[in-house]
Structures are given as C-alpha cells and as structure tokens.
Amino acid sequence: MTIDNHAACYAAFQSKDSRFDGHFFVGVTSTGIYCRPVCRARLPRPENCTFFKTAAEAERAGFRPCLLCRPELAPGCAPMVPATRLRTCSAVPQTGTVCAPVDASHRLAVLAAKQLEEHCGSIESLEELAASLGCTARHLRRVFREEYRVSPVEYLQTCRLLLAKSLLTDTGLSVLEAAMASGFGSLRRFNALFQARYHLSPTSLRRQTGGAVKQEGQGISLFLGYRPPYGWDRLLAFLALRAIPGVEAVRENAYYRTVRLVKRDGAEVCGWIKAENMPGQNALRVTVSASLLAVLPQTLARVKELFDLSCDPNRICETLQTMDALKPGLCAPGVRVPGCFDPFEMAVRTILGQQITVKGATTLAGRIARELGTPIRTEVNGLTHLFPTAQDICGLEEPVSARLGPLGMIAARSNTISALAGKLSDGSIRLAAGADPERTAAQLMEIPGIGAWTAHYMVMRALGWTDAFLETDYGIKKALAPRKGKEILALAESWRPWRSYAMMNLWNSL
Numbered sequence: 238m239t240i241d242n243h244a245a246c247y248a249a250f251q252s253k254d255s256r257f258d259g260h261f262f263v264g265v266t267s268t269g270i271y272c273r274p275v276c277r278a279r280l281p282r283p284e285n286c287t288f289f290k291t292a293a294e295a296e297r298a299g300f301r302p303c304l305l306c307r308p309e310l311a312p313g314c315a316p317m318v319p320a321t322r323l324r325t326c327s328a329v330p331q332t333g334t335v336c337a338p339v340d341a342s343h344r345l346a347v348l349a350a351k352q353l354e355e356h357c358g359s360i361e362s363l364e365e366l367a368a369s370l371g372c373t374a375r376h377l378r379r380v381f382r383e384e385y386r387v388s389p390v391e392y393l394q395t396c397r398l399l400l401a402k403s404l405l406t407d408t409g410l411s412v413l414e415a416a417m418a419s420g421f422g423s424l425r426r427f428n429a430l431f432q433a434r435y436h437l438s439p440t441s442l443r444r445q446t447g448g449a450v451k452q453e454g455q456g457i458s459l460f461l462g463y464r465p466p467y468g469w470d471r472l473l474a475f476l477a478l479r480a481i482p483g484v485e486a487v488r489e490n491a492y493y494r495t496v497r498l499v500k501r502d503g504a505e506v507c508g509w510i511k512a513e514n515m516p517g518q519n520a521l522r523v524t525v526s527a528s529l530l531a532v533l534p535q536t537l538a539r540v541k542e543l544f545d546l547s548c549d550p551n552r553i554c555e556t557l558q559t560m561d562a563l564k565p566g567l568c569a570p571g572v573r574v575p576g577c578f579d580p581f582e583m584a585v586r587t588i589l590g591q592q593i594t595v596k597g598a599t600t601l602a603g604r605i606a607r608e609l610g611t612p613i614r615t616e617v618n619g620l621t622h623l624f625p626t627a628q629d630i631c632g633l634e635e636p637v638s639a640r641l642g643p644l645g646m647i648a649a650r651s652n653t654i655s656a657l658a659g660k661l662s663d664g665s666i667r668l669a670a671g672a673d674p675e676r677t678a679a680q681l682m683e684i685p686g687i688g689a690w691t692a693h694y695m696v697m698r699a700l701g702w703t704d705a706f707l708e709t710d711y712g713i714k715k716a717l718a719p720r721k722g723k724e725i726l727a728l729a730e731s732w733r734p735w736r737s738y739a740m741m742n743l744w745n746s747l
C-alpha cells in the first residue's frame with residue numbers, strides 16, 4: 238500500500254490497524270491536527286484526510302501533532318529494500334559496486350534519516366552529514382526529498398520537536414532541560430519553533446499534559462513504540478542468558494545496563510538504562526539516568542536497535558509463514574532479532590562464546606568487565622561496571638593475553654579480541670548500522686579466529702541485518718534435520734530477506 242492510495246489508507250485508518258502504525262500519518266484538515274493510523278479520536282470524514290509518509294511531512298504541510306495518539310510514539314520504519322540487495326552505489330565512492338539507482342538512493346535516504354534521528358542533538362550541518370555518508374549535500378538533499386518529501390533540515394526539526402514534546406509530556410524535566418536534551422541550542426529558538434509549528438507554547442503543552450513528577454536518582458522515563466505482536470518474553474530470555482554480570486541485568490521482567498557514549502566534542506557520558514514492556518500501549522518504557530540526557534537521542538537510537546523496534550512483524554510473517562509447513566507454529570508472529578547496544582561488547586561476547594557454553598561465556602565476559610572495564614556508581618543494584626571499549630583494549634600496556642589469560646582465556650582467543658579491537662578503533666572495520674553486511678562479514682573473517690558463523694552473527698546483531706543465515710549452526714541443523722547443507726540453504730532461500738528472523742524461529746523451536 239502506498240500513501241497515494243487514499244481509499245486504502247482511509248480503510249487502514251478506519252480499522253485502527255496497528256500494522257500501518259509508523260508507515261503513514263493522517264492530517265485532518267478540519268482540525269489542523271495529524272494522527273497515527275491507530276488514533277482513537279473520532280474518525281474524520283475521508284475528504285478531510287490527507288495522508289503523509291512521515292510526521293515531518295505532515296508538519297511541513299502545517300499540521301500539529303495529536304495529543305491523544307501522540308505521533309512521536311509511532312514505531313520507526315526499517316528500509317523497504319531487502320538488505321541483501323542493497324549495495325552502495327556511485328554516490329558512495331569508496332566501493333566500486335554498482336546497483337540499481339532506486340535501491341541506492343533509498344538506502345542513502347534511510348541512512349540519512351537514521352543519522353538525523355540518532356544525532357539530532359549534535360548534527361551541525363548537512364554538509365557534514367553528507368560527507369559522513371560519502372556524498373555531496375546537494376545529492377543528499379535530492380534523494381532525501383524524493384524519499385521523504387521534506388528536506389533533511391525539516392526532518393531534523395521534527396525529530397527534535399517530537400522528542401521535546403515527548404519529554405514535556407512524560408517527564409518532569411523543565412522546558413529548558415527538554416529543549417537542550419532534544420538538540421536545541423537555545424531556549425529562545427526552541428520556544429519560537431515550537432510555537433510556530435504547534436500553535437502552543439512548550440509551557441502550555443506541559444500544563445495540558447501534566448508531565449511527570451521529577452524524582453531524583455530515578456532517571457527519566459520515555460516510551461518507544463513498536464508494532465504488535467512483540468515477543469518480549471523470548472527476547473528478554475535471550476538477553477538474560479547473555480547478560481554480562483556488572484554491566485547488564487535482567488530481573489522483574491525488565492532489562493538494565495550501564496551505558497557509555499561519546500558526545501560530539503569527544504567527551505564520554507556514562508549512566509544506565511532500564512527497559513520494560515508496556516504491552517497495553519504497544520511500547521517499551523525506557524528509563525535513562527539523568528546523566529544520559531546529554532546523549533539522549535543516541536541512547537534511544539541504541540535501545541531501538543537492541544530491541545528491534547522498527548521491525549514490521551506482519552510483513553515478515555507473510556514471507557515466513559511457509560515455515561509452519563515444516564512444523565506447525567514455527568513462524569512466531571512476534572519474533573524479534575536481538576540487536577545490540579554496544580557493538581564491541583557484543584562482538585567480544587560472541588568470540589568468548591566460541592566452543593564454550595553460553596553460561597561459561599557470560600561468566601568470562603563478567604570477569605573481563607571487572608578486570609578491564611571501568612567501575613561506575615549507579616542507583617541500580619548490580620550495575621557496577623562499564624564494559625571496556627576497543628580503545629581501552631588497544632591502550633593496554635601489556636599484551637591482551639597477559640591480562641585475559643589469568644581470567645581463564647586461551648591465548649588464541651585473546652589475540653582475536655586484540656585484533657578486533659585494533660580494527661574497530663582505527664576504523665578499518667565499521668561495526669554499525671548502515672555498513673554493508675556482506676562486506677563487513679568478509680572483513681571480520683580476515684581476523685584470525687573469526688570464522689563465518691561468528692562474523693555473520695556479529696553482523697546480524699550489530700548492523701540489524703535481517704537476512705543473515707548460519708547454515709553451519711548446530712541448532713539450525715538440528716531444527717532442520719534430517720536436511721543437510723545444500724538442502725538447508727535451498728530451503729532458506731524462500732525466507733529471504735528475513736532469514737535472521739527465520740533463524741530465531743528455528744532456535745526458539747529447540
């Protein structure tokens with residue numbers, strides 16, 4: 238369905254269908270307000286509805302966000318083009334691979350939107366963003382407008398305004414604190430833009446919505462939406478089994494972890510987060526320590542990746558429902574692929590897990606955090622350390638094996654971690670969303686001790702790769718027995734571009 242199909246969009250809006258949440262927004266000309274398709278307010282007449290692809294586009298057309306359905310809570314959208322077909326094109330000069338221009342432009346626009354959202358607190362110029370994506374500002378402006386029908390700057394402004402609106406509604410932060418945390422450099426500019434776009438001042442929004450009571454030491458809580466169904470229990474169990482003692486904790490149906498992020502000026506910001514499921518609201522409630530307000534958009538972006546919040550479960554099920562023919566119920570509608578908050582930490586955790594049990598690797602990871610990480614004081618029981626960064630490992634005076642050996646690690650594994658830390662800290666491998674999955678996996682496999690399984694697993698979790706497939710995995714082979722190698726691969730072809738989700742289903746079936 239495209240948003241140009243008025244009748245189809247109206248039908249989706251009429252049925253309050255959560256499958257379309259985040260895929261389009263509805264501007265209501267009789268009220269001047271724009272809504273999510275799931276809004277419970279009285280249904281406007283079709284002739285009063287205009288449909289927009291993004292909140293930014295609705296705002297540019299002069300609509301104000303609904304206070305009831307809160308467009309800022311709509312889940313994000315994953316790229317529409319299967320990741321395996323994505324290749325960087327001539328707009329990104331460092332690779333020679335050529336692809337269909339539509340795919341390349343789409344990918345570039347989606348990446349730019351992701352960057353704008355994640356760094357809305359610190360992006361200074363479009364030129365700088367374009368350079369980081371390997372193209373010119375002019376090219377970026379053009380592809381961005383084609384994809385989202387707004388300019389990157391308009392998109393950025395909406396990201397900031399909606400984050401501020403969220404903070405004013407759900408937290409006890411002052412207007413000034415909310416403005417700064419959402420990336421506005423000055424209170425005056427924030428007030429002016431907010432008033433111009435939303436036809437009310439930040440203080441009157443706060444009065445209308447009430448905000449929350451500020452509690453010292455408790456952090457501030459926000460909501461991040463997802464499309465139901467959401468298999469929270471499975472995902473939390475996955476994270477619980479792998480939670481690094483001192484760095485992460487899972488208890489009382491919530492996930493906790495310590496956080497270290499780097500601000501634009503290079504300064505480190507540390508704190509903790511908590512995430513819990515709010516099934517009635519189709520959202521996660523995310524609590525962040527007050528210290529993380531300086532990097533709030535970045536923190537929220539990482540949480541979205543860790544919990545796979547842009548996932549579109551219905552689209553995935555359309556492809557994977559054939560799995561039910563193998564075993565009834567194999568295609569779980571709410572399945573999610575765990576991403577990661579800190580790629581280096583996840584990668585080390587993966588290397589540690591080679592040839593030992595998940596529990597054994599968890600214990601070892603906890604020892605590394607305690608020995609080489611940084612102690613941190615938090616208000617959360619059990620969160621005591623920041624996991625070491627790649628730079629921390631590279632900066633050690635003695636060989637890594639001399640520090641990790643006494644913790645129970647064999648020298649070969651220590652050397653692999655050391656080599657990985659080197660490649661990540663000098664930038665020769667970029668283990669982050671937006672990098673090319675196949676190319677990154679190939680780069681990782683050049684490191685001694687990292688085989689195909691490890692590389693593809695890391696890429697799946699760090700890049701949000703939807704189409705990873707580990708055909709040599711013991712669990713996958715077991716779940717698909719008696720099929721063997723080539724048969725398994727052939728079967729998995731029909732699960733593209735969602736083979737990562739198919740693997741989660743297979744693992745969960747054991």
Ligand SMILES: [Zn+2]
Pocket residue numbers: 271272273276277278303304305306307
């Ligand atoms: Zn609404």
